Amino acid sequence: MEDGNRRGAVLVRFWGTRGSIPVPSRATVGYGGNTACVQVETAGGAQIILDCGTGARELGLHLCTHLPSPAQVSLLLSHTHWDHIQGIPFFAPVYQEGSSVTFYGARGMNRQLGELLAAQMDSSYFPVRLDQLRAEIGHREVGEAAFQIGDALIQPRYLNHTTLCLGYRITVGGASVVYATDHEPYTHLALRPGGEVLHAGDLGLIAFARDADLLIHDAQYSDDEYPGKIGWGHSTARYAASIAAAAHVKRLALFHHDPAHSDEFLDRHVERTRELLADLQAPPEVFAAAEGEELRLAGAGQAGFRGERVQVAAQPAARRPRVLIADDNRLIVRMIQDALAEDGYELLVANDGEQAVSRALAERPDLMILDVEMPRATGFEVCARLRREPDASQLPVIMLTSLDQPQDMARGFEAGVSDYITKPFTRTILRARVRSWLVRSGVV
Numbered sequence: 001m002e003d004g005n006r007r008g009a010v011l012v013r014f015w016g017t018r019g020s021i022p023v024p025s026r027a028t029v030g031y032g033g034n035t036a037c038v039q040v041e042t043a044g045g046a047q048i049i050l051d052c053g054t055g056a057r058e059l060g061l062h063l064c065t066h067l068p069s070p071a072q073v074s075l076l077l078s079h080t081h082w083d084h085i086q087g088i089p090f091f092a093p094v095y096q097e098g099s100s101v102t103f104y105g106a107r108g109m110n111r112q113l114g115e116l117l118a119a120q121m122d123s124s125y126f127p128v129r130l131d132q133l134r135a136e137i138g139h140r141e142v143g144e145a146a147f148q149i150g151d152a153l154i155q156p157r158y159l160n161h162t163t164l165c166l167g168y169r170i171t172v173g174g175a176s177v178v179y180a181t182d183h184e185p186y187t188h189l190a191l192r193p194g195g196e197v198l199h200a201g202d203l204g205l206i207a208f209a210r211d212a213d214l215l216i217h218d219a220q221y222s223d224d225e226y227p228g229k230i231g232w233g234h235s236t237a238r239y240a241a242s243i244a245a246a247a248h249v250k251r252l253a254l255f256h257h258d259p260a261h262s263d264e265f266l267d268r269h270v271e272r273t274r275e276l277l278a279d280l281q282a283p284p285e286v287f288a289a290a291e292g293e294e295l296r297l298a299g300a301g302q303a304g305f306r307g308e309r310v311q312v313a314a315q316p317a318a319r320r321p322r323v324l325i326a327d328d329n330r331l332i333v334r335m336i337q338d339a340l341a342e343d344g345y346e347l348l349v350a351n352d353g354e355q356a357v358s359r360a361l362a363e364r365p366d367l368m369i370l371d372v373e374m375p376r377a378t379g380f381e382v383c384a385r386l387r388r389e390p391d392a393s394q395l396p397v398i399m400l401t402s403l404d405q406p407q408d409m410a411r412g413f414e415a416g417v418s419d420y421i422t423k424p425f426t427r428t429i430l431r432a433r434v435r436s437w438l439v440r441s442g443v444v
C-alpha cells in the first residue's frame with residue numbers, strides 16, 4: 001500500500017473507463033481507450049478491483065511494483081462480457097507464484113464462474129490456460145448478501161443488463177463508493193433529475209447508492225442516442241444524474257464511455273449533465289471518469305446502505321424452476337418462450353386472468369410474467385388477488401405490457417407487482433430480469 005492512502009479511507013483509481021471495446025486513438029487520449037477497470041485501495045490495505053477490462057494490464061504492472069509480494073487481490077466482476085474480463089490474461093499478479101487472486105461474480109449464471117473465465121483462456125484463444133496460472137486463483141459466486149473483504153464491506157446488487165450483472169457498494173470506515181455499470185433504466189419513462197421516480201427497480205438503485213461519496217455509473221449514451229439503443233443494457237448521462245441526485249451522492253463519475261465518443265464529445269457530455277443538475281440545491285459534482293485519475297474518499301461517517309432488506313437466498317431447489325406466462329396473445333407467449341428457452345425452466349401458460357390466478361395457486365410457479373389487458377380479469381386484478389393469498393404473496397411477478405404511461409406503472413406497483421417491463425424490450429433484458437428475480441428468491 002502506498003503511504004498516501006493512510007490519509008483517506010479509500011483510494012479510487014481509474015485504469016479503464018471505456019465500454020464495449022478498447023479504442024486507443026488520439027481522439028480518446030484524454031479519457032482513455034481501455035475498457036472497465038477500477039482500483040479501490042482501502043486504508044487497511046485491501047486491494048479490490050472492479051472489473052478486469054483491458055485497463056487491468058497497466059494496473060497489474062503497477063501492483064507488481066508497488067505491492068509487497070506475494071500480493072492478495074480481490075476482483076469484483078460485474079459480469080463476464082468481454083470488455084469486463086479481457087484484461088485477466090494480461091493481469092500480471094496472476095502469474096506471480098504465491099500471490100492470491102480471487103474473482104467474485106454473479107451467482108445464477110448457467111455456467112460456473114470458473115468455467116466462464118476458463119473459456120476465455122481456452123487454447124484456441126490464448127496460449128495459457130486458467131489452471132496453469134502461477135498465483136492461487138479463487139472463484140466466489142455472490143448474490144445480494146453482503147460480505148467482507150479485509151476492512152471493506154461489500155454489498156452487491158443485481159442491475160438491469162442483457163445478462164446477470166452486479167453493481168457493488170464498497171464501504172470502508174465511513175466512506176462509500178458505488179459501482180453501477182452496464183445498467184439500463186428499468187423503465188423508458190422519462191426521468192429527470194429532481195423528478196419523481198416510479199419504478200421499484202430504479203428506487204432500489206437509489207437506495208443502494210444513497211449518500212455515497214462516489215457513484216461510478218454507466219452513462220454510455222446521450223439523450224439523442226438512447227432511443228436507438230433501448231434494450232442494449234446501458235444508461236444515458238441524464239439517468240445517471242437523476243439517480244445520483246435522488247440518492248444525494250457527493251460525486252458522480254460518468255463511466256463506460258461509448259467507443260464512438262471522443263474526448264471532445266465527453267467534455268460536452270459532462271457539461272450537459274452539469275446543466276441538468278444546475279437547479280438543484282447541492283447537486284452532485286459531475287465528471288467523466290478518465291484513465292489515470294484518482295480520488296481519495298475520506299467519508300462522512302455513512303455506514304453501508306440500509307435502504308433495502310437483502311434476502312439471503314436459501315439453497316437452490318433441486319427441481320427445474322417453474323415460470324407461469326399469463327398472456328392472451330399467443331405471439332407474445334411464443335416470444336417469451338423463445339427468450340427463456342435456453343434456461344431450461346418449466347414454462348406454464350395461462351390465456352386469461354382467471355386461469356392465471358388458478359394456475360398460480362394450484363401449480364405454485366417460482367415466477368410469473370403477467371400481461372395487463374386479458375379477458376376475464378386484468379393483470380392488475382390478478383396480481384392484487386394473488387397478493388392476498390398467503391401462498392402467492394411473495395411470488396415474483398413481472399408485469400409485461402405495452403401500457404407505458406406513468407400512471408399505468410404506478411397502478412402495477414400498487415397492485416403488488418415486483419417488476420414492470422414496457423415494450424419495446426429485448427429478449428436478453430427479459431431473460432436477465434427473470435433470472436435475477438429467481439436468484440433473489442433463492443430458486444437458482
Ligand SMILES: [Zn+2]
Binds near residue numbers: 182
Ligand atoms: Zn460493458
Ligand SMILES: [Zn+2]
Binds near residue numbers: 079081161182233
Ligand atoms: Zn455488458
